[in-house]
Amino acid sequence: MTIEEFARKIGVSTATVSRAIHGKGRISLQTRQMVLQRMEELGFTPNLHAQSLAHRRSRTIGLEYLGRTEVLSDMFLLALARGIQQVLSEHGYNLLLNPVGVSTERESLLRRWARSRAVDGAIVVGNPDVPVEWLQRLGGQRIFYGVIVRHPPPPIANVGCVSLDLSQGIRQVAELLCSLGHSRIGYLGSIEPDPVLALLRDELTARGGDILAEHVIYAGRTPDDGARAARQLLSGESRPTAVFVRTDVLAIGAMRAIREMGLQIPRHVSVVSHDDIPFAPFTDPPLTTVRVDYEQLGKSAVEMLLAMLERQEPVNLHCTVHTSLVQRASVAPPLHHQISQGGLSHHA
Amino acid sequence: MTIEEFARKIGVSTATVSRAIHGKGRISLQTRQMVLQRMEELGFTPNLHAQSLAHRRSRTIGLEYLGRTEVLSDMFLLALARGIQQVLSEHGYNLLLNPVGVSTERESLLRRWARSRAVDGAIVVGNPDVPVEWLQRLGGQRIFYGVIVRHPPPPIANVGCVSLDLSQGIRQVAELLCSLGHSRIGYLGSIEPDPVLALLRDELTARGGDILAEHVIYAGRTPDDGARAARQLLSGESRPTAVFVRTDVLAIGAMRAIREMGLQIPRHVSVVSHDDIPFAPFTDPPLTTVRVDYEQLGKSAVEMLLAMLERQEPVNLHCTVHTSLVQRASVAPPLHHQISQGGLSHHA
DNA sequence: ACTAGAGGTGTAAACGCTTACACAGCGATA
DNA sequence: TATCGCTGTGTAAGCGTTTACACCTCTAGT
Numbered sequence: 001m002t003i004e005e006f007a008r009k010i011g012v013s014t015a016t017v018s019r020a021i022h023g024k025g026r027i028s029l030q031t032r033q034m035v036l037q038r039m040e041e042l043g044f045t046p047n048l049h050a051q052s053l054a055h056r057r058s059r060t061i062g063l064e065y066l067g068r069t070e071v072l073s074d075m076f077l078l079a080l081a082r083g084i085q086q087v088l089s090e091h092g093y094n095l096l097l098n099p100v101g102v103s104t105e106r107e108s109l110l111r112r113w114a115r116s117r118a119v120d121g122a123i124v125v126g127n128p129d130v131p132v133e134w135l136q137r138l139g140g141q142r143i144f145y146g147v148i149v150r151h152p153p154p155p156i157a158n159v160g161c162v163s164l165d166l167s168q169g170i171r172q173v174a175e176l177l178c179s180l181g182h183s184r185i186g187y188l189g190s191i192e193p194d195p196v197l198a199l200l201r202d203e204l205t206a207r208g209g210d211i212l213a214e215h216v217i218y219a220g221r222t223p224d225d226g227a228r229a230a231r232q233l234l235s236g237e238s239r240p241t242a243v244f245v246r247t248d249v250l251a252i253g254a255m256r257a258i259r260e261m262g263l264q265i266p267r268h269v270s271v272v273s274h275d276d277i278p279f280a281p282f283t284d285p286p287l288t289t290v291r292v293d294y295e296q297l298g299k300s301a302v303e304m305l306l307a308m309l310e311r312q313e314p315v316n317l318h319c320t321v322h323t324s325l326v327q328r329a330s331v332a333p334p335l336h337h338q339i340s341q342g343g344l345s346h347h348a
Numbered sequence: 349m350t351i352e353e354f355a356r357k358i359g360v361s362t363a364t365v366s367r368a369i370h371g372k373g374r375i376s377l378q379t380r381q382m383v384l385q386r387m388e389e390l391g392f393t394p395n396l397h398a399q400s401l402a403h404r405r406s407r408t409i410g411l412e413y414l415g416r417t418e419v420l421s422d423m424f425l426l427a428l429a430r431g432i433q434q435v436l437s438e439h440g441y442n443l444l445l446n447p448v449g450v451s452t453e454r455e456s457l458l459r460r461w462a463r464s465r466a467v468d469g470a471i472v473v474g475n476p477d478v479p480v481e482w483l484q485r486l487g488g489q490r491i492f493y494g495v496i497v498r499h500p501p502p503p504i505a506n507v508g509c510v511s512l513d514l515s516q517g518i519r520q521v522a523e524l525l526c527s528l529g530h531s532r533i534g535y536l537g538s539i540e541p542d543p544v545l546a547l548l549r550d551e552l553t554a555r556g557g558d559i560l561a562e563h564v565i566y567a568g569r570t571p572d573d574g575a576r577a578a579r580q581l582l583s584g585e586s587r588p589t590a591v592f593v594r595t596d597v598l599a600i601g602a603m604r605a606i607r608e609m610g611l612q613i614p615r616h617v618s619v620v621s622h623d624d625i626p627f628a629p630f631t632d633p634p635l636t637t638v639r640v641d642y643e644q645l646g647k648s649a650v651e652m653l654l655a656m657l658e659r660q661e662p663v664n665l666h667c668t669v670h671t672s673l674v675q676r677a678s679v680a681p682p683l684h685h686q687i688s689q690g691g692l693s694h695h696a
Numbered sequence: 697a698c699t700a701g702a703g704g705t706g707t708a709a710a711c712g713c714t715t716a717c718a719c720a721g722c723g724a725t726a
Numbered sequence: 727t728a729t730c731g732c733t734g735t736g737t738a739a740g741c742g743t744t745t746a747c748a749c750c751t752c753t754a755g756t
Contacts, residue, residue: 002711002712002713003712003713003714004712004713012735012736013735013736013737014712014713014714014736014737015714015715015735015736015737016734016735016736018713018714018715019714019715019734019735022714025714025715025734026732026733026734026735027733027734027735028733028734028735031734031735043463044463045460045463045464046464046712046713047401047464047465047711047712047713048464048465048466049397049398049400049401049406049465049711049712049713050397050401050711050712050713050714050741051712051713051714052397052713052741053395053397053398053401053711053712053713053714053741053742053743054712054713054714054715054740054741055713055714055741056741058397060444074423074426074626075422075423075426075626077426078422078423078425078426081445085445085447088447089447092447093447094444094445094446094447094466095444095445095447096408096442096443096444096445097429097433097442097443097444097445098442099433099436099437099440099441099442099443112393115391115392115393116393116394116395116396117395117396117397117742118396118442223630252630253630256632259632278422278423279627282571282600282601282604284604284607284632350741350742350743351742351743351744352742352743360705360706361705361706361707362706362707362742362743362744363705363706363707363744363745364704364705364706366743366744366745367704367705367744367745370744373744373745374702374703374704374705375703375704375705376703376704376705379704379705394742394743395741395742395743396743397741397742397743398711398741398742398743398744399742399743399744400711400743401711401712401713401741401742401743401744402710402711402742402743402744402745403711403743403744404711
């Protein structure tokens with residue numbers, strides 16, 4: 001059923017129907033309610049494409065995901081999507097997904113979206129990151145973007161960025177470990193370079209702890225990498241009493257290796273990690289880890305994007321999302337601490 | 349840039365441009381190539397909404413997910429989406445996501461999609477299932493659906509169904525356990541009623557194994573539920589030498605409980621489970637489990653849907669996707685078997 | 697030489713909505 | 727009573743495509 005047919009059926013003009021639908025323009029309250037009610041009754045819904053064509057906007061935004069697909073950590077996408085969807089639905093927007101494909105052509109796909117007016121704007125998220133040149137080229141178009149990025153680029157017109165600020169979570173890690181009495185902490189990283197090491201070391205030294213150079217080791221990405229690195233780290237002479245593992249995925253392997261070495265967690269070694277993947281509460285023991293609120297990341301990105309779309313001008317806010325520690329059973333005071341200093345006082 | 353502007357710029361009519369784009373209608377090869385080339389150069393992309401309006405189809409299909417959001421097992425959505433996207437992109441279709449919201453209004457949202465011609469068809473997936481009445485009401489519309497469903501409903505016009513056929517995977521479980529020498533097997537279910545129990549029991553008894561009534565226990569959904577159930581199951585007098593756990597999520601808890609009871613896996617008790625969630629290879633020990641190919645499930649649903657869309661008639665195929673066992677370290681011959689019968693012969 | 701048919705192109709009417717503008721009715725003001 | 731302004735409604739011109747139809751130019755068949 002078209003608007004014309006419907007209008008004739010209820011005895012008004014198409015303009016009146018349209019005004020009733022959008023609630024703007026001059027229309028009497030009475031007519032408006034009548035039209036809306038009869039819409040329900042007759043089941044008339046305006047054609048979306050005709051609307052988009054006339055409005056020159058589709059109230060649809062696109063989601064583009066670039067990058068590596070990882071078995072275990074991909075689930076952050078789910079949380080991200082949930083956040084994105086949530087905000088979009090509150091504003092009556094739809095979400096369009098780009099078809100999968102090789103990444104070399106992703107950029108032209110995005111451009112195509114923009115030019116065909118398929119979307120009013122897009123959220124771009126990359127793993128591990130969205131290349132800066134990409135973003136710059138994106139800025140040239142008449143469309144707005146909200147990107148979720150690891151390393152924020154210099155400001156770009158029409159491109160709003162949201163990134164993570166890891167410092168808060170890391171500070172909490174330092175606070176926790178030091179307050180438990182750990183002073184010699186191991187660092188099991190993923191890939192170099194990794195600013196988190198410096199962050200953590202600073203926070204630790206400010207509280208009397210430290211990360212010795214020989215206790216820093218970069219592992220890789222998989223649980224097996226983590227296991228290997230843990231064996232290496234803990235087989236040395238002066239073994240740290242606590243280990244910070246850069247990702248939960250690594251930590252899963254590391255904890256297995258630690259157990260296999262005959263050490264107990266957290267009795268002999270405490271483990272703290274990062275990301276809080278859905279599985280983290282179910283490791284053995286449950287993992288103390290820094291939660292990354294991907295849902296919030298998605299929400300913030302969409303909010304920035306929508307703000308731009310509303311005003312039709314770059315609101316080039318660069319905002320960040322904080323992290324925070326989730327404490328579970330994988331940490332405890334160090335063994336020597338309990339004995340030599342009788343210090344259970346640090347127990348929460 | 350509109351098609352008119354572009355056509356004028358390159359000195360042809362809009363009709364010619366359109367014919368070049370779609371490669372149908374009478375147009376000389378030479379002209380066509382010229383137009384396409386100049387499209388690249390000038391960066392003209394036809395307006396999607398105008399196209400959809402004129403074509404009366406959008407080459408977009410919707411994805412509707414109904415149901416419970418579970419922490420750990422939701423990732424099946426990711427695999428599903430991957431499969432869906434894959435097939436869609438091969439056919440040049442886009443994917444539209446319904447905004448999140450309460451499930452009571454989901455149906456009217458779907459109807460709205462259909463009536464507003466936002467999508468040509470939709471994939472519907474429900475957890476745990478899509479209500480049959482729903483499907484029946486869906487069938488009344490002029491749009492096609494591909495639904496992923498646990499219990500296939502009676503045939504409905506315009507609604508193609510794909511569901512899982514669990515029998516193959518379950519048979520393989522029985523084969524594996526019996527060939528290893530297990531004869532008394534425990535069943536740790538999730539929620540009643542559960543047809544898998546009957547399936548497994550049949551396959552087992554056909555091979556000399558069995559599930560005693562006192563070895564059947566329904567746990568729930570979470571790892572903690574699994575742990576509780578495992579303790580109950582294995583603390584009895586005659587404890588089974590192997591346990592089939594209905595879901596990996598339950599198994600994670602069950603395995604922890606088993607370890608805590610001082611039993612070794614698989615030395616004292618073998619564990620086989622179902623779903624093969626991404627984490628399954630990383631449990632301790634890695635879980636032997638039945639893989640459910642969600643990606644394929646998504647692909648099949650889309651293929652059915654697209655077939656209907658092409659021919660514009662119900663191809664009411666109801667297809668199924670099979671499962672298959674993935675063997676990992678959580679199974680071994682039973683202890684008594686190794687001793688009393690010296691039977692390591694069953695080791696693969 | 698004339699026509700039939702086919703291939704190539706252009707013109708203009710849809711597609712189903714929005715909205716600027718015109719216009720009718722009507723109470724208030726002069 | 728004529729004028730103004732305001733409210734509510736209708737008319738019609740877009741929005742940017744597709745495609746049926748008309749037209750023109752060939753080549754081939756008679």
